[in-house]
Amino acid sequence: MTGTAEARQFYARLMAAHAGSADPRLEEAFATVPREAFLGPGPWTVVAGDGRVETPTADPSHIYQNVLVALDADKGINNGEPILHAMWIGKVAPKPGEVVTHIGAGTGYYTALLAKLVAPGAVIAFELDAALAARAEENLAAFGNVTVIHGNAVASPLPPSDIVYVNAGVAAPPAAWLKALKPGGRMVFPWRPAERVALAVLVTSTESGFVCRPFMGSWFIPCVGASTTDPSAKIPDREKAARSRSIWLISDKAPDRTATAIIGDVWFSSRGVDGSGDKRAERQNLLRPLSGRRPSRRP
Structure with missing residues (x-):
């Protein structure tokens, strides 16, 4: 073995191991998809803190670790941290046959x-940047089950989906994204309602609502x-955001006193879809700090 x-x-x-998934296919996927094939020719620029470090050679071994690799340094677009994505993929648990x-x-x-x-x-x-979309289409040509769309997923209709996997920060997920989830569908997205609030959120569509x-x-x-956000939005601080346990469409249910955030057509609640709440968090008005990650925008 080389x-x-x-x-x-x-x-x-x-x-x-970081994904915490019992699905052995996850390790197989990371082992069989060559990361270097999606980064362009090396050497590569690795983003480290506020600086950049170039790999000493074009040996792909340099990028098989948890590093951000610049795709477009001027725009701040990177190939995201592998550990973050492993954890996210473990959370949404993709299954054969899903969309x-x-x-x-x-x-x-x-x-x-x-x-x-x-x-x-x-x-x-979906990829909004034309140059990246063209590269993705070329890189993914061998994958017969992938369709690349150069376009804005906020302005375009989404297909009915088992998983919506979002790699750009949103103040709140558009209502159309939530409506695109099939029963039992999962969405993971970076929630950025304020400068100091930056959380990864897992949403699950159930009969009772969006967990x-x-x-x-x-x-x-x-x-x-x-x-x-518009001036009428209710913006949470980090503690309130972390206490959110359900998301509601305003058209389906008006915000109530449990609202942790009201943004656009949706609102977040500290109560679950079954009416239960995190009593400990409500008493203390906090949760344990969530682990942070460096900026990690793009697959």
Whole structure:
């Protein structure tokens, strides 16, 4: 086994361990999808803190670790941290035959992982940047179950989806994204309602409503068309945001005193869809800090 192959196998085991998933296919996906094929020719620029470091050579072993690799340094667009995406993919638990909508596909690396995991299901990948969309389409040509769309997923209708996987920060998910979820469908998105609030949120569509669970810190570049709020919005601080347990469409249910945030056509509640709340969090008005991640925008 070559050094690159060994590095990729070890990387895959690490990603599976961080994902906390019992699905052995997750490790296989990370082991079989070559990250370097989606980054352009090396050497590569790695984002480290507020600076950048170039890999010493074009040896792919350098990028089989938890590093941000610049895709467009001028725009701040990166191939996101693998550990973050491993954890997110573990949360949404893709299954064979499911349909995924990937918003902010970048050059397609994490799109490819999702495509592997849902095959023979489909992945519809939206990418707003024309150059990145063209690269993604080329990179994903071998994946017959992927469709790349150069367009804005905020302005475009989404297909009925088992998973909506969002890689751009939103002040709140558009109502249309929630409505696109099939029964039992899952959405993961970076919630950025305020400068100091940046949380990854898992949403599950149930018969009773949309279950919401913030689970870690997460910073992504803004989603065009869904990253700003109007003056009438109720913006949460980080503690209130972390206490959110359900999301509601205002057209279905008016906000009540449990509202932690009211933004656009949706509102977040500290109570679950079954009426239960996090009593401990309500008493203390806080939750344990969620782990943070460096800016990590693009697959």
